[in-house]
Amino acid sequence: MATDRYPRLYHKIEAALQDRTKSDLLRGCMKRGRDTRAAALEALPGGASFRDDVRAAKERCIENLPRLKQQFIERARQRGAIVHEAATGAEAIAYCLDLARRRGARTIAKSKSLTTEEIDLNHPLIEAGVEVVETDLGELIIQLAGEKPFHLVFPSIHKMAPDVAEIFSRVTGTEVPNDIPAIMKVVRQYLRPIFLNADIGLTGANVGIAETGGICIETNEGNARLVSSLGSCHICLIGMEKIVETVEDALLMILAHPVSASGQLPTNYVTWMHGRSPLGEGPTGDDRESHIIILDNGRSAMRDDPEMREALYCIRCGACMNICPTYGVVGGHTFGHIYPGPMGICWTAGVHGLEVAGDFAQLCISCGLCKEICPAQINMPQMIAEIKHRDAAATGHLLVNRVMMGADRAARLGSATAPLANLALASRPIRQLLEKTIGLAAERRLPPFAFSTFMNRFAKRVSRVATPRRTVVFFVDVYANHNNPDLGLAAVDALEALGCAVIVPNQDVSGYPYIAYGGMDQARRIARSNSDKLAPWVRKGYEVVAIEPTATYALAVSYPNLLRGDENARLLADHTHELFEFLIEQEDETGFHPPADLFAGRRFGFHCACHQRPLGGGSGAIKWLRRRGAQVELIETGTCCGMGGTFGLKGGLLGYDLSRAVGQPLFDLFVNSGVEAIVTESSVCSIQLAEGTAMKVYHPLELLTLR
Amino acid sequence: MDFDFTSRFEKLSGIVHRVASPAAAAEKVAQLCRERQAGCLALAGLEPELTAAIEACCPAITVLKEPYSRADLPAAIDRATVGVTGMAFAIAQSGTMVEVSVNDATRLVSSLPRTHIGVVREETIIDHYADSGPLIRAIIDSHPEQVVISFISGPSRTGDIELKLTLGVHGPEEAHCIIIAAPA
Numbered sequence: 001m002a003t004d005r006y007p008r009l010y011h012k013i014e015a016a017l018q019d020r021t022k023s024d025l026l027r028g029c030m031k032r033g034r035d036t037r038a039a040a041l042e043a044l045p046g047g048a049s050f051r052d053d054v055r056a057a058k059e060r061c062i063e064n065l066p067r068l069k070q071q072f073i074e075r076a077r078q079r080g081a082i083v084h085e086a087a088t089g090a091e092a093i094a095y096c097l098d099l100a101r102r103r104g105a106r107t108i109a110k111s112k113s114l115t116t117e118e119i120d121l122n123h124p125l126i127e128a129g130v131e132v133v134e135t136d137l138g139e140l141i142i143q144l145a146g147e148k149p150f151h152l153v154f155p156s157i158h159k160m161a162p163d164v165a166e167i168f169s170r171v172t173g174t175e176v177p178n179d180i181p182a183i184m185k186v187v188r189q190y191l192r193p194i195f196l197n198a199d200i201g202l203t204g205a206n207v208g209i210a211e212t213g214g215i216c217i218e219t220n221e222g223n224a225r226l227v228s229s230l231g232s233c234h235i236c237l238i239g240m241e242k243i244v245e246t247v248e249d250a251l252l253m254i255l256a257h258p259v260s261a262s263g264q265l266p267t268n269y270v271t272w273m274h275g276r277s278p279l280g281e282g283p284t285g286d287d288r289e290s291h292i293i294i295l296d297n298g299r300s301a302m303r304d305d306p307e308m309r310e311a312l313y314c315i316r317c318g319a320c321m322n323i324c325p326t327y328g329v330v331g332g333h334t335f336g337h338i339y340p341g342p343m344g345i346c347w348t349a350g351v352h353g354l355e356v357a358g359d360f361a362q363l364c365i366s367c368g369l370c371k372e373i374c375p376a377q378i379n380m381p382q383m384i385a386e387i388k389h390r391d392a393a394a395t396g397h398l399l400v401n402r403v404m405m406g407a408d409r410a411a412r413l414g415s416a417t418a419p420l421a422n423l424a425l426a427s428r429p430i431r432q433l434l435e436k437t438i439g440l441a442a443e444r445r446l447p448p449f450a451f452s453t454f455m456n457r458f459a460k461r462v463s464r465v466a467t468p469r470r471t472v473v474f475f476v477d478v479y480a481n482h483n484n485p486d487l488g489l490a491a492v493d494a495l496e497a498l499g500c501a502v503i504v505p506n507q508d509v510s511g512y513p514y515i516a517y518g519g520m521d522q523a524r525r526i527a528r529s530n531s532d533k534l535a536p537w538v539r540k541g542y543e544v545v546a547i548e549p550t551a552t553y554a555l556a557v558s559y560p561n562l563l564r565g566d567e568n569a570r571l572l573a574d575h576t577h578e579l580f581e582f583l584i585e586q587e588d589e590t591g592f593h594p595p596a597d598l599f600a601g602r603r604f605g606f607h608c609a610c611h612q613r614p615l616g617g618g619s620g621a622i623k624w625l626r627r628r629g630a631q632v633e634l635i636e637t638g639t640c641c642g643m644g645g646t647f648g649l650k651g652g653l654l655g656y657d658l659s660r661a662v663g664q665p666l667f668d669l670f671v672n673s674g675v676e677a678i679v680t681e682s683s684v685c686s687i688q689l690a691e692g693t694a695m696k697v698y699h700p701l702e703l704l705t706l707r
Numbered sequence: 708m709d710f711d712f713t714s715r716f717e718k719l720s721g722i723v724h725r726v727a728s729p730a731a732a733a734e735k736v737a738q739l740c741r742e743r744q745a746g747c748l749a750l751a752g753l754e755p756e757l758t759a760a761i762e763a764c765c766p767a768i769t770v771l772k773e774p775y776s777r778a779d780l781p782a783a784i785d786r787a788t789v790g791v792t793g794m795a796f797a798i799a800q801s802g803t804m805v806e807v808s809v810n811d812a813t814r815l816v817s818s819l820p821r822t823h824i825g826v827v828r829e830e831t832i833i834d835h836y837a838d839s840g841p842l843i844r845a846i847i848d849s850h851p852e853q854v855v856i857s858f859i860s861g862p863s864r865t866g867d868i869e870l871k872l873t874l875g876v877h878g879p880e881e882a883h884c885i886i887i888a889a890p891a
Binding site: 137161192 | 817818850
């Protein structure tokens, strides 16, 4: 059972689900991050296209990293910096301890640095008798509270003003009032002597520039400026992946980072530090030094691993956290080790070990939204799938995940035994037994199986197109085949009505659940099989159409990434379409005008499935409905409905419970929207939305028969 | 110009003053000091004429200026209520003043006092953020040893408590930019 396998994770999820205050706060924080980002992109010339530039720059810089690192070291040394390469965290710590000892340092002032957290630099220094003070306000609050950061950008977001006032009353010994300006005054007074008297200033760096041998440090509070100018000795700990080639690359990163994190352009302060400047004039004997420690700590191995390499493109903006559905409910204390969130799974695997990452990788529901918001377009969903795969290779897959991966086999059995299977699935005792034995959520109302599958019925069907304009290869998903053949046939009708002949050649299921749960060998096998089976049809000039967003996503997005460089997969991806995007194209090509009053006076709320986002965000279906007179509103929270494909079909905390908690804000939006029904193209989202809202949920094609 | 420096800098809680000449800039500094009842004013990275003009305008105030004696730092600058630094150029799109320093005393002048005033010559304001690359490269290349370039876009800020924007955490609470009009 999953509870036995992940007892700590379960305990944490349970606690997080009960703490509504925290998750409401976190949700607000994340929403603000997404909203400010969106607003900043509006104002940015080229909008989100900077992501292409960041991606290209990171690809180039990581490809040339060994050379760029050497160049950076040489030029930094020319400017008088002392550069040290640390292969491990322990080595970096030893270097800092030695330096602190040699200089007789009593106080170290730090400005926020995740890389120092990665290697846990503070504790050994404190044990050696050095006072280490975090000067970033959020980090300081966390340090004084003896906790861990809750969110990457807002580490202390779960601390309200009274909590913070109480913390500072305790450390200063004077009563601090509850209002923020008063707290700020106290913080300023508390930290100023630390800034002025620190022996060593310790910072991270957001960028290292090979061309100039300099580093960039971004800050809003200005603490990094003080930390890097006041102490006689400055230490910068920089992960090697932060090194870029040129000044222009650096400009791009210091734009992309704050824009993605919080919609800023750029942060209030950016320090481009080159060498160590003197402080004031006067007799020399200056002991001002600048030490740059370049940290490897598993990064080289990540770079050499084709499945993990893209993790090095991360610029630590936290955008993936701001959109991740499960992170948004459970937070960084549950969803993370030191690095939190989706990217945290990848980085934890790279620097803290696979087993540590495997502990919380199960929180990823493979919705893929992180990849869509990432400024470097990192393919996190696949990387996380790979981590689940490697973790399972060591410890085996959870039974319930194996069940979900084999859902198509269950569906085949379900159709073959439809009347019995449907009775069983509708029986409470049987469902409770199934939850206990295989982990299928007893609360879920599952769509019944059809005895006569789409495949059976299509085989008997006679084409209604005498002289086809073009031929379409129809890709059939499990739901249309085994649960809702009428829907599949309605799609065929719609295609034929526009003069397209439809063929359903030999094909496999899309295999996406294998990616979601980390069954990478099977996922690759299915991707290859489908690519090889379907690419020949594409070569004949046929286009491929699918109706389930996740199936379309598998063909159009996942396969070429699973089979890098495979020509068939690339060809299939380039010629795969969502049904409605394709229907709209055909309507335009043929000049077909549907009856414009078909849905006159009807108001629908449209739900876009996560896997549709990179495919056009449901715009095809919305257009199709509006052409027929419907009023359609896109209703969204900006993240997933919580179903996560089959994730929400699983029982308990790592399934149904968490899935419902993620979905609740979206349920509320739909219920309060005043629309008459919900329209979505995803079969699994529709299960979740129907249960969560008690509203009617339709596939657009179902509206044709239900007028 | 596609972008307006003033409106962008103000959006970031900065305050912009446009003046006609260096003499008027010195007057503006003196006025800001009087309004803040500043007893001590620190200057760095300004043209010598402007430094002299500011001193002349502020007879009742202790004016600290370069060269700063190592022995007095950082305490001397920490006592200043207002700090004024000269800017190499500015970027309209991002509302950024660009300060160049070869001595960290300059950075303390723009980060320790509660009020920071940056002085920008209008002709050095560039439009697009992305066009700052060659200027930055030229500055870095002309200093083969140490140099620090500081982008300053408004006052010190945080949202760490309850996501509420709060100014003046460690650095200045007020960021002013005095723009000296380009000679006609």
